[in-house]
Amino acid sequence: MNADITAHPHPKNDAFLAACEAVVGATNLITGDDMARYLTDWRGRFTGHARAVVRPADTAQVAAIVLSLARLNRIREVDPVNDTLTAEAGCLLQQVQDAAAAAGRLFPLSLASEGSCTLGGNLSTNAGGTAVLRYGNARELALGLEVVIADGRIWNGLRSLRKDNTGYDLRDLFIGAEGTLGIITAAVVKLFAQPAARVTALFALDAPPQALSLLALAKQRCDAALTGFELMSDICLQLVEKHFPQLRTPFNARHPQYVLLELSDAESDAHAASLLEAVASSAIEQGLVRDAVLASSLSQSAAMWALREHISMAQAAEGKNIKHDIAVPISRIADFIDETDALLQQAFPGCRMVSFGHLGDGNLHYNVSAPLGQDDQVFLQQQAAVNLIVHDQVHKFGGSISAEHGLGALKREEIRRYKSGTEMDMMMSIKRALDPLNLMNPGKVL
Amino acid sequence: MNADITAHPHPKNDAFLAACEAVVGATNLITGDDMARYLTDWRGRFTGHARAVVRPADTAQVAAIVLSLARLNRIREVDPVNDTLTAEAGCLLQQVQDAAAAAGRLFPLSLASEGSCTLGGNLSTNAGGTAVLRYGNARELALGLEVVIADGRIWNGLRSLRKDNTGYDLRDLFIGAEGTLGIITAAVVKLFAQPAARVTALFALDAPPQALSLLALAKQRCDAALTGFELMSDICLQLVEKHFPQLRTPFNARHPQYVLLELSDAESDAHAASLLEAVASSAIEQGLVRDAVLASSLSQSAAMWALREHISMAQAAEGKNIKHDIAVPISRIADFIDETDALLQQAFPGCRMVSFGHLGDGNLHYNVSAPLGQDDQVFLQQQAAVNLIVHDQVHKFGGSISAEHGLGALKREEIRRYKSGTEMDMMMSIKRALDPLNLMNPGKVL
Numbered sequence: 001m002n003a004d005i006t007a008h009p010h011p012k013n014d015a016f017l018a019a020c021e022a023v024v025g026a027t028n029l030i031t032g033d034d035m036a037r038y039l040t041d042w043r044g045r046f047t048g049h050a051r052a053v054v055r056p057a058d059t060a061q062v063a064a065i066v067l068s069l070a071r072l073n074r075i076r077e078v079d080p081v082n083d084t085l086t087a088e089a090g091c092l093l094q095q096v097q098d099a100a101a102a103a104g105r106l107f108p109l110s111l112a113s114e115g116s117c118t119l120g121g122n123l124s125t126n127a128g129g130t131a132v133l134r135y136g137n138a139r140e141l142a143l144g145l146e147v148v149i150a151d152g153r154i155w156n157g158l159r160s161l162r163k164d165n166t167g168y169d170l171r172d173l174f175i176g177a178e179g180t181l182g183i184i185t186a187a188v189v190k191l192f193a194q195p196a197a198r199v200t201a202l203f204a205l206d207a208p209p210q211a212l213s214l215l216a217l218a219k220q221r222c223d224a225a226l227t228g229f230e231l232m233s234d235i236c237l238q239l240v241e242k243h244f245p246q247l248r249t250p251f252n253a254r255h256p257q258y259v260l261l262e263l264s265d266a267e268s269d270a271h272a273a274s275l276l277e278a279v280a281s282s283a284i285e286q287g288l289v290r291d292a293v294l295a296s297s298l299s300q301s302a303a304m305w306a307l308r309e310h311i312s313m314a315q316a317a318e319g320k321n322i323k324h325d326i327a328v329p330i331s332r333i334a335d336f337i338d339e340t341d342a343l344l345q346q347a348f349p350g351c352r353m354v355s356f357g358h359l360g361d362g363n364l365h366y367n368v369s370a371p372l373g374q375d376d377q378v379f380l381q382q383q384a385a386v387n388l389i390v391h392d393q394v395h396k397f398g399g400s401i402s403a404e405h406g407l408g409a410l411k412r413e414e415i416r417r418y419k420s421g422t423e424m425d426m427m428m429s430i431k432r433a434l435d436p437l438n439l440m441n442p443g444k445v446l
Numbered sequence: 447m448n449a450d451i452t453a454h455p456h457p458k459n460d461a462f463l464a465a466c467e468a469v470v471g472a473t474n475l476i477t478g479d480d481m482a483r484y485l486t487d488w489r490g491r492f493t494g495h496a497r498a499v500v501r502p503a504d505t506a507q508v509a510a511i512v513l514s515l516a517r518l519n520r521i522r523e524v525d526p527v528n529d530t531l532t533a534e535a536g537c538l539l540q541q542v543q544d545a546a547a548a549a550g551r552l553f554p555l556s557l558a559s560e561g562s563c564t565l566g567g568n569l570s571t572n573a574g575g576t577a578v579l580r581y582g583n584a585r586e587l588a589l590g591l592e593v594v595i596a597d598g599r600i601w602n603g604l605r606s607l608r609k610d611n612t613g614y615d616l617r618d619l620f621i622g623a624e625g626t627l628g629i630i631t632a633a634v635v636k637l638f639a640q641p642a643a644r645v646t647a648l649f650a651l652d653a654p655p656q657a658l659s660l661l662a663l664a665k666q667r668c669d670a671a672l673t674g675f676e677l678m679s680d681i682c683l684q685l686v687e688k689h690f691p692q693l694r695t696p697f698n699a700r701h702p703q704y705v706l707l708e709l710s711d712a713e714s715d716a717h718a719a720s721l722l723e724a725v726a727s728s729a730i731e732q733g734l735v736r737d738a739v740l741a742s743s744l745s746q747s748a749a750m751w752a753l754r755e756h757i758s759m760a761q762a763a764e765g766k767n768i769k770h771d772i773a774v775p776i777s778r779i780a781d782f783i784d785e786t787d788a789l790l791q792q793a794f795p796g797c798r799m800v801s802f803g804h805l806g807d808g809n810l811h812y813n814v815s816a817p818l819g820q821d822d823q824v825f826l827q828q829q830a831a832v833n834l835i836v837h838d839q840v841h842k843f844g845g846s847i848s849a850e851h852g853l854g855a856l857k858r859e860e861i862r863r864y865k866s867g868t869e870m871d872m873m874m875s876i877k878r879a880l881d882p883l884n885l886m887n888p889g890k891v892l
Contacts, residue, residue: 081658081777082808083665126611134670137609139618140586155868162807163583163773164846165572165622166853166861167891168873172585172618176611193669212527219529223639223712224580224670266669267721275713327609331527361608362528400610407612415612422601426880427614433879434872445613 020054020065028055028071038068046409059185062148069120072185075099083191084143084160089120089184096189105191108135112309120184126176128404133360134227134264135192137404139175144188147174150181150435160188173430178406179441181434195264197272198227200301201280204255204291208334211259211359213288215330218261221279225272228262229360230308236356239314240307247306250293259289259359260308311356312365320376321354321369322386328399330362337364340393344368347389348382363403366390391418407445466500466511474501474517484514492855505631508594515566518631521545529637530589530606535566535630542635551637554581558755566630572622574850579806580673580710581638583850585621590634593620596627596881606634619876624852625887627880641710643718644673646747647726650701650737654780657705657805659734661776664707667725671718674708675806676754682802685760686753693752696739705735705805706754757802758811766822767800767815768832774845776808783810786839790814793835794828809849812836837864853891 021029030038030053039048055068062069072088075095079085080103087096093114100107109122111129121127123145127138135141144159157171174182205211211231218226234256237249249258261279265272276294283289295301315321328336341353350371357364368386370379391401395418407415416424424446431438431446467475476484476499485494502508503517518534521541525531526549533542539560546553557563557575567573569591573584581587590605603617620628651657657677664672680702683695695704707725711718722740729735741747761767774782783801790797796817803810814832816825837847841864853861862870870892877884877892 079775079777081662082775084775126615128609128611132608136586139615140582149868149872153868155872156866157869159846160775160844161773161846161849162578162776163574163804163809163849165574165850166846166848166857167622167865167869168627168876169572169585169615169618169622170869170872170876172615173876176613176615181614193666195669216527220639221712223641225712266667266671327607329525329528329530329606330608331525358609363609398606400605400607400612402612403607403609404611411612419613420602422595422599423603423613423616426595426601426616429879430614430616430619430876433875 014051017052020052023061023065024054024056028057029053030055030068059146059148059154062183062185063152063154067183069118069183069185072120076186078103078105078191079160080105080191082160084188085191086144086158086160086186086188087119088186089118089123091119093117093119093122100191101194103191104194106194107141107189107191109138109141109189112312119187119189123175123184123187124177124179125406126404128358128361128363130228130230130358132358132363133229134224139172141190142171142175142187143190145171145174145184146186147182147184150437150439154185155182158186158188173434176406178408178444180431180445181440183440193266195227196267197265197269198301199263199265199269199272199276200228200295200304201261201276202250202293202295202304202307203259203261203280203283203289204251204253205257205259205289207256208337208359210288211257212330212334213286214259214261214283215360217282217286217288218279221282222263222275225263225265225275226261226360227264228260230260230357231359231364232258232260232308232311232356233353234258235352236311236314236354237307239318239354240310243314243317244310247303247310249307250300250304251291253291255290260304308356311354315354315367315369319370320380321367322380322383324366324368324387324390324394324401325363325403325405326366326390326394326399326401327361327363327403328394328397330359332397332399333359333362333364336393336397336399337366340366340390343389343393344386348379348386350374351379351386361403362399387414394418409443412443412445460497463498466498469507469511470500470502474503475499476501476514505592505594505600508629508631509598509600513629515564515629515631518566522632524549524551524637525606526551526637528606530634531637532604532606532632532634533565534632535564535569537565539563539565539568546637547640549637550640552640553587553635553637555584555587555635558758565633565635569621569630569633570623570625571852572850574804574807574809576674576676576804578804578809579675580670585618587636588617588621588633589636591617591620591630592632593628593630596883596885600631601628604632604634619880622852624854624890626877626891627886629886639712641673642713643711643715644747645709645711645715645718645722646674646741646750647707647722648696648739648741648750648753649705649707649726649729649735650697650699651703651705651735653702654783654805656734657703658776658780659732660705660707660729661806663728663732663734664725667728668709668721671709671711671721672707672806673710674706676706676803677805677810678704678706678754678757678802679799680704681798682757682760682800683753685764685800686756689760689763690756693749693756695753696746696750697737699737701736706750754802757800761800761813761815765816766826767813768826768829770812770814770833770836770840770847771809771849771851772812772836772840772845772847773807773809773849774840774843776805778843778845779805779808779810782839782843782845783812786812786836789835789839790832794825794832796820797825797832807849808845833860840864855889858889858891
């Protein structure tokens with residue numbers, strides 16, 4: 001019975017939890033098995049421990065307790081003239097997108113998980129996604145924050161200004177800090193014009209260097225109208241077709257690489273289509289691409305995006321794999337892939353490279369699957385050795401071992417191999433300055 | 447003779463200066479009257495004191511001494527495929543622009559002082575300028591930094607990545623810190639496609655609300671092609687015409703307000719012109735503007751920009767004035783101007799509002815000149831009272847009292863009236879964490 005009390009403390013038996021319950025009410029104090037979904041990451045790698053999960057309803061409640069922010073889910077303001085929206089951290093990303101759209105505006109942050117991830121999480125991890133090429137990461141989309149800091153005070157930094165040079169950039173310090181410096185409770189984000197038209201094309205290519213030339217061509221011709229540029233190797237699309245048979249690559253033959261290109265246009269469908277055709281014609285003339293398919297309807301466009309968006313699920317259906325979320329300078333991607341593929345084949349003959357990603361941002365999901373026929377678990381035992389090869393290569397090429405996924409607990413130790421002591425010291429100084437008692441998300445980042 | 451030695455210490459008589467000379471050589475150690483131009487700000491408001499000015503040639507030299515960075519003026523790398531450029535802090539802004547252009551790319555940061563200001567200064571003050579609407583402030587244009595920190599170590603944060611989520615955003619902490627956290631010695635900045643065409647129009651309008659409607663129309667029709675949107679009141683252009691008679695407003699009648707609108711287009715002159723004509727036609731149809739002139743040549747376009755760029759000089763030629771570099775949410779600008787103009791007229795009857803600026807960013811140079819006939823010096827004695835009215839209004843409207851000019855020494859005390867204790871405390875904590883001995887640009891910001 002004692003053990004049971006420890007695992008499922010009743011608020012009445014615990015002064016701290018009773019105090020929490022007094023703040024949020026009994027239904028918003030979660031204990032015991034009901035906590036399970038809060039304590040495990042989605043890949044099942046890490047399991048946390050907690051006495052309770054407390055769900056505050058507003059910033060004042062956050063200032064006192066620790067916490068799920070799911071109830072801080074109000075859109076506080078939409079200002080279409082200032083092109084800003086103020087939302088609480090517990091708002092789902094899709095809710096923010098919808099509120100912007102209802103006012104005739106665009107909130108461009110877009111992720112596969114937008115139906116379940118929250119704005120607070122997006123900001124704490126400086127989320128990327130598919131629209132970074134045009135609109136930037138979460139950091140570039142935020143103008144102001146409201147934060148509960150480690151001493152319990154609330155910082156009202158909810159500015160909705162494009163320009164403010166009155167001191168240190170605290171906003172960008174909290175963004176991407178993964179909750180280790182304070183708790184973001186609300187934010188002012190930027191809105192944009194809804195494009196008049198979106199058009200999509202799929203290109204088949206020989207190899208990454210051609211993809212880079214196509215990227216340069218598209219940037220020159222389209223500038224900010226280029227809103228998506230995703231690279232996918234053939235193995236990625238083969239896995240998609242295997243595990244999601246309703247999805248098919250729209251070419252008659254197989255090709256080594258594919259690029260999904262999206263344009264967003266302020267003018268019209270006709271203008272967007274002619275711009276896309278001009279890019280495709282030039283690419284064919286210059287011999288950059290082997291084949292091209294231009295979506296002629298929204299459903300064709302959606303089918304192209306579905307290929308891209310099902311890669312992760314197809315890969316999971318195929319078996320376990322070793323994932324890397326890396327970025328290198330765009331000009332070095334082709335060399336990085338060549339060299340690193342070769343090193344991995346040498347060390348782990350037959351391993352399968354399931355690499356795809358946001359080529360326009362220099363960001364690849366450079367994932368490695370077991371050789372055909374090898375047991376996943378045997379291959380996963382090599383994970384540390386695989387990571388070492390990939391991440392050492394990333395470092396050599398001036399890259400990042402976590403382009404958009406953060407450090408969390410998984411890469412907290414590994415980053416010390418690649419970041420200078422000077423930088424680690426500065427990060428630690430800032431952590432100590434803003435959270436001297438290490439109360440904020442301990443065990444993450446640092 | 448003693449006094450003379452104090453004022454002009456000879457390196458040989460001073461161990462510290464002798465050590466500096468040993469590092470940089472005698473010609474790069476400046477003492478006595480030769481220091482004058484380093485010790486006075488351009489408006490002549492503040493004069494500093496120094497034993498010597500030391501001009502290091504590279505980052506290693508910076509790590510030891512204090513310093514003019516004019517000799518750190520190398521473009522280290524231009525990478526047109528990655529769309530990045532690496533330059534040292536002492537490079538002139540124009541030098542950076544030119545190096546980008548020589549590689550067929552655009553570095554969009556643009557200021558009236560680009561021929562004399564340096565990249566290091568631009569980053570330390572998070573400079574704005576005329577292209578913020580499309581490309582962002584200096585902060586949004588930087589990917590990586592090299593910084594000499596307070597303990598003398600060099601932080602190599604010269605990343606050229608669009609995505610890197612591996613810890614705290616130190617980069618954006620140094621940018622805009624006005625040298626108080628460390629010394630930026632080099633940076634990686636973003637490059638963009640050179641537009642195929644740039645077109646310009648001047649619109650005459652009744653009042654700021656019409657300018658805001660025109661802004662919304664232009665953003666909707668042109669999205670990122672809208673690269674300039676500057677508001678100027680009639681008094682601004684009257685002063686320009688008075689003091690620069692070769693410059694003329696291209697309308698037959700006077701109008702209360704004017705907007706200078708610029709589009710940058712990735713396609714062609716013809717496409718840009720047709721887009722601009724469509725915006726102008728809609729604006730006229732909707733009754734937003736009283737008149738419009740579309741530049742039909744580069745020289746006409748340059749003449750329009752000259753009107754905008756001569757306002758500051760015309761104002762200086764007219765006499766002293768009290769300047770405010772403010773930002774408010776764009777949706778509140780019209781109300782801000784109405785209310786604040788009225789409050790100032792009430793307190794200082796006849797004072798002249800010379801307001802103009804980057805309306806597309808919510809940033810106004812909201813300057814106040816003496817009533818006609820009143821002696822400037824008499825009016826300037828009211829400066830504190832004028833500032834109080836303007837800045838209290840800015841605060842009330844959720845704005846910034848320094849949109850793009852920083853705090854420096856001038857606004858260091860005043861900002862305490864408007865920033866919360868929580869924010870000042872966090873800034874101070876960070877300052878102490880990164881510069882515990884207060885060695886870095888003491889007396890500024892905090």
